[in-house]
Amino acid sequence: MSQGRSIRLFLVDGTPNGLLTAEIMNWTGHVLTGPRSKLAELVQRPECGRTGVYFLVGPDPENNLRSKVYIGESDDVAKRLKQHNRPEEQGGKDFWERVCLVTSKDQNLTKAHVKYLESLLIGIAKQLGRCELVNGTAHDYVALPESDQADMAFFLEQIRTVLPVLGFDFLRELTKPSAPASINAIAPVTRSPRFTLEVPRHRISAHGQEIDGEFFVLKGSKARAEWVGTERGYQGLFKQLVDEGVLVADGGDHMLFSDDCAFSSPSAAAAVVSGRSANGRTSWLVEGTGQTYAAWQDQQLNSVTSEPETA
Incomplete structure (x- = not known):
């Protein structure tokens, strides 16, 4: 603890x-x-x-x-x-x-x-x-x-x-899912189960995990080859990740995550994977169970036992 x-x-x-x-x-x-x-x-x-x-x-x-x-x-x-x-x-x-x-x-x-x-x-x-x-x-x-x-x-x-x-995050440790546990970590790392996002129509399959409040899309995950949504929202983020080499062409019809990539929310991650706006709370499913991210989060909340009120 x-x-x-x-x-x-x-x-x-x-x-x-x-x-x-x-x-x-x-x-x-x-x-x-x-x-x-x-x-x-x-x-x-x-x-x-x-x-x-x-x-x-x-x-x-x-x-x-x-x-x-x-x-x-x-x-x-x-x-x-x-x-x-x-x-x-x-x-x-x-x-x-x-x-x-x-x-x-x-x-x-x-x-x-x-x-x-x-x-x-x-x-x-x-x-x-x-x-x-x-x-x-x-x-x-x-x-x-x-x-x-x-x-x-x-x-x-x-x-x-x-x-x-104080709002300055540039020295905060970025613990990637693929990284081994650090013995020098300032505080214990909290990890969620792994999540999956599938878009069968476009043969897209991505994996994600939440670590210390940041949602990561894992290295090797597939994303849509180009942004097809409206010219707002996460389009700029999609292009930025392409420019930085985080999203690279896989030689086929998709982009590939070249490294674990942190996002501000599950929806931001889902949008980049899907190439359009997406609700990450319902798009990401717990691996092996099919439970949505939203349902998993609610389960964590409901598992917290309330302290009995005292008179």
Whole structure:
């Protein structure tokens, strides 16, 4: 059974779209995040004068499923953010809309610590592929004592825990169905049974599985050769997966999934497989039973026993 964690969020100006701080119980780290429009207020915060790592996050115009991210470090984050706020032609960065800064409450993070963290964070973000990383090649920084490396491993784990809570998913582990169980996983992985989707008329057969709330279509599944639905909905997603090589021609009348592919919902997955809009809650069937995804989900809900009410 996984252990719960307590995260304390504070709305600095009382609004959900303003500055926000986050802390985890028994962690010396401190997170400050906010929109670029609040940068003048953010750089006046005491955290911005400390040593830390930061993330600049914005939309990727070429891929609406991902964000563009820049990962940096500094012993004077306010100064670095002011530089990044300049126009592109003056050495700044135009793409970002939000910033997230991670420092230490006890101010024990040193320049060596944050350079080491930056190196690890860039490597993780590049490996996971959940964002378009603006950084160039990550510099391997190993000039840190073994004991400090162990401390930074724990610090890194907390960063990867709190950032998704704040809406930054680019460091969240992507556990594919075909991947072996990781001994270094932050939390136990929850897996659904396997699902199938058949379109006999077009000889389409696909397999799927839900892992930690994400619905995957499994490698080797077949999809329709082209999008035949209306020019909206998931047509853009279909074309994007073709462009990225996730959907490849199988030499026949279908497209083939070259790797496990995560979708935001069963319906998004069903639409890409079918080449048109589809209700994934009824299209996907539990393998071996024929039970719909919706019925399976209802069964999970009904299996939860209610606690008796007390007077």
